[in-house]
Amino acid sequence: MNWIAWKMLTGDRAKYLGIVFGVAFGSLLIAHQTSIFVSLMRRTGSQILDVVDAEIWVMDQHTQSIDELWPLQDSDVLNVRGTPGVEWAVRFYKGMVTAKRSDGLYRQAILLGLDDSTLTGAPRTILRGSLADLRQPDAVIIDEAGYEYLFPGEPVELGRTLEMNDHRAVIVGICEASPPFQTFPILYTRYSQATHFAPPQRNIMPFVLAKPELGVDAQEACRRIKARTGLLALTTQQFFWKTIDYYLSSTGIPINFGITVALGFIVGTAIAGQTFYLFTIENLKQFGNLKAMGVTNSRLVGMILLQASIVGVLGFGIGIGGAAAFFEATRDVTHLAGFMMPWQIVALTGAAVTLIVALSSLLSMRKVLVLEPAAVFR
Amino acid sequence: MRNFQITDETSPQLAVACRGLIRDFGDGETQTRVLHGIDLDVRAGEITLLVGPSGCGKTTLISIICGLLEPTAGDIEIFGVNRTSLTGRQLVEFRGRNIGFVFQQYNLIPSLTAAENAAVPLIIAGLPRREAIRRAEQSLAKFGLSQRIHALPSQLSGGQQQRVAIARALVHEPRLLVCDEPTAALDAHSGQTVMELLREVALESNRAVLIVTHDNRVFDFGHRIVHMADGQIEKIEERQILSPASTGPSLVAAH
Numbered sequence: 001m002n003w004i005a006w007k008m009l010t011g012d013r014a015k016y017l018g019i020v021f022g023v024a025f026g027s028l029l030i031a032h033q034t035s036i037f038v039s040l041m042r043r044t045g046s047q048i049l050d051v052v053d054a055e056i057w058v059m060d061q062h063t064q065s066i067d068e069l070w071p072l073q074d075s076d077v078l079n080v081r082g083t084p085g086v087e088w089a090v091r092f093y094k095g096m097v098t099a100k101r102s103d104g105l106y107r108q109a110i111l112l113g114l115d116d117s118t119l120t121g122a123p124r125t126i127l128r129g130s131l132a133d134l135r136q137p138d139a140v141i142i143d144e145a146g147y148e149y150l151f152p153g154e155p156v157e158l159g160r161t162l163e164m165n166d167h168r169a170v171i172v173g174i175c176e177a178s179p180p181f182q183t184f185p186i187l188y189t190r191y192s193q194a195t196h197f198a199p200p201q202r203n204i205m206p207f208v209l210a211k212p213e214l215g216v217d218a219q220e221a222c223r224r225i226k227a228r229t230g231l232l233a234l235t236t237q238q239f240f241w242k243t244i245d246y247y248l249s250s251t252g253i254p255i256n257f258g259i260t261v262a263l264g265f266i267v268g269t270a271i272a273g274q275t276f277y278l279f280t281i282e283n284l285k286q287f288g289n290l291k292a293m294g295v296t297n298s299r300l301v302g303m304i305l306l307q308a309s310i311v312g313v314l315g316f317g318i319g320i321g322g323a324a325a326f327f328e329a330t331r332d333v334t335h336l337a338g339f340m341m342p343w344q345i346v347a348l349t350g351a352a353v354t355l356i357v358a359l360s361s362l363l364s365m366r367k368v369l370v371l372e373p374a375a376v377f378r
Numbered sequence: 379m380r381n382f383q384i385t386d387e388t389s390p391q392l393a394v395a396c397r398g399l400i401r402d403f404g405d406g407e408t409q410t411r412v413l414h415g416i417d418l419d420v421r422a423g424e425i426t427l428l429v430g431p432s433g434c435g436k437t438t439l440i441s442i443i444c445g446l447l448e449p450t451a452g453d454i455e456i457f458g459v460n461r462t463s464l465t466g467r468q469l470v471e472f473r474g475r476n477i478g479f480v481f482q483q484y485n486l487i488p489s490l491t492a493a494e495n496a497a498v499p500l501i502i503a504g505l506p507r508r509e510a511i512r513r514a515e516q517s518l519a520k521f522g523l524s525q526r527i528h529a530l531p532s533q534l535s536g537g538q539q540q541r542v543a544i545a546r547a548l549v550h551e552p553r554l555l556v557c558d559e560p561t562a563a564l565d566a567h568s569g570q571t572v573m574e575l576l577r578e579v580a581l582e583s584n585r586a587v588l589i590v591t592h593d594n595r596v597f598d599f600g601h602r603i604v605h606m607a608d609g610q611i612e613k614i615e616e617r618q619i620l621s622p623a624s625t626g627p628s629l630v631a632a633h
């Protein structure tokens with residue numbers, strides 16, 4: 001019987017490829033669109049996840065995302081430091097600056113100011129130069145993509161200068177950094193240096209980074225910091241999700257893009273389901289005959305499920321392969337860096353395709369199972 | 379399951395006995411009675427033709443006989459087995475083993491060759507595929523199709539496809555062959571050939587043959603013609619048919 005099911009499915013090459021392609025296209029659409037969406041949303045929290053040496057972010061309680069900067073008092077860092085259960089706490093600056101090239105061209109950039117003594121929040125991978133060079137006067141380290149944005153087409157060389165807030169900055173290193181939501185260059189510098197590069201302001205410290213003592217739960221430390229300082233203290237993951245939440249709920253871009261993605265998802269599942277459903281319906285008569293000839297309902301169900309799994313596995317494989325190939329091929333494209341397909345999306349796509357193919361076969365099966373006898377004799 | 383025993387060689391055996399068959403469709407306001415108490419015998423070793431105007435209930439009746447449809451009331455015995463005594467699964471298996479089907483539109487699986495199509499009932503019965511196809515090829519040879527065993531249905535004429543369908547219907551030696559308008563889609567000549575084949579091959583081994591037809595050209599082939607109208611049996615014509623062997627030259631060899 002399995003052989004008959006296989007022959008029915010593959011007998012007409014063109015139709016068979018059409019069904020597999022339908023499911024493949026559906027899978028590709030789902031996997032690709034959701035991956036792009038998730039990657040893009042992830043970008044909003046890039047600078048949070050890039051800080052791996054601290055576990056706690058402390059900020060003004062009004063802060064909604066990492067891109068919203070409420071200055072803290074200088075004394076706040078001492079208060080956090082003094083909270084029981086906190087091992088250490090340091091200042092962390094984040095702000096937008098205008099970086100001007102020597103030839104007068106300029107670009108907006110993200111400036112990150114690291115605690116002078118510990119350099120907490122420093123980039124993990126330095127591609128050129130060294131982190132220690134950040135201690136030199138006026139030193140900045142720029143991310144690789146940012147360098148390309150600032151000096152498009154030019155060879156990477158250290159020692160180039162920029163001007164920020166009428167202050168000279170020297171590029172002493174190139175690093176890797178997760179691409180931000182808006183593709184601005186990212187400049188790392190010391191906190192004390194950042195105060196010079198940043199536009200004049202009385203209080204400029206937006207964040208305090210902290211680490212709980214060994215054995216103290218990060219969330220517990222957050223609670224204590226909050227109780228003592230009245231500030232908002234979040235774990236890295238909490239802050240990351242808060243930022244994503246903010247972008248999801250407060251800006252139109254993700255919602256509208258989300259609708260596009262949802263449409264991609266719906267269209268993808270619809271195509272996959274539809275093609276298979278139509279296939280079974282087209283074969284209704286064959287199934288009816290087989291039933292008349294003594295094939296039990298359970299064997300008919302087995303045949304349809306076999307056809308569904310062949311189509312599902314092949315289509316899903318091709319679709320996911322296509323999506324993976326896309327992200328693999330665009331890996332080194334600077335403005336697409338960080339766009340990737342997490343395994344959760346592979347699983348989600350798999351589940352969606354399984355569900356939809358199962359659903360459409362169940363729907364079509366219903367017609368086979370309760371087949372009108374008149375349909376057999378027609 | 380009781381087995382049908384041939385107890386009397388001289389008189390035709392009862393293959394199917396219907397008593398007081400009633401079938402309603404729809405319910406409440408829209409309920410209509412399609413069969414109004416049908417009493418019908420189908421005898422082994424005979425061709426029974428079921429004729430009547432469109433919509434009189436022929437398809438409904440054979441669907442019930444084959445166990446594809448439940449009667450609203452009444453009894454059917456097929457080869458001595460009370461059909462209502464069979465559970466769903468038993469009924470399907472009983473049908474697979476004992477009844478062969480021929481349809482108006484042949485209903486072959488387009489992606490299977492003639493031999494593979496004819497082998498389907500044997501595969502359903504659980505025979506290994508190779509053995510099933512080998513037996514199907516032998517069966518096709520009986521229908522003058524030994525040259526076409528590897529052809530796909532789309533490469534065969536209508537008459538040839540119907541012959542493949544008959545080979546398929548008989549390959550597992552069912553005791554009852556049910557045909558719904560087997561010649562309606564064929565030209566006169568192919569129809570004639572198909573009917574001769576049915577008479578010659580189908581009636582072998584005391585098989586019962588029940589044919590629904592509109593086609594008065596085939597009336598000559600029936601031992602009994604059951605006339606239906608409005609869900610009732612109007613009259614039954616008994617005919618004198620010469621034995622298959624003595625009814626003129628066979629057309630099988632010519633095709």
Ligand SMILES: Nc1ncnc2c1ncn2[C@@H]1O[C@H](COP(=O)(O)OP(=O)(O)OP(=O)(O)O)[C@@H](O)[C@H]1O
Pocket residue numbers: 372374403404412430431432433434435436437438439
């Ligand atoms: N599933 C159904 N629901 C409601 N009415 C039905 C159903 N099946 C058949 N009927 C009705 O039962 C009557 C008999 O139908 P049936 O198909 O048995 O006729 P028939 O004699 O085979 O006709 P034909 O020669 O056109 O094939 C028709 O009036 C038809 O509309």
Ligand SMILES: [Mg+2]
Pocket residue numbers: 377436437438
């Ligand atoms: Mg009919």
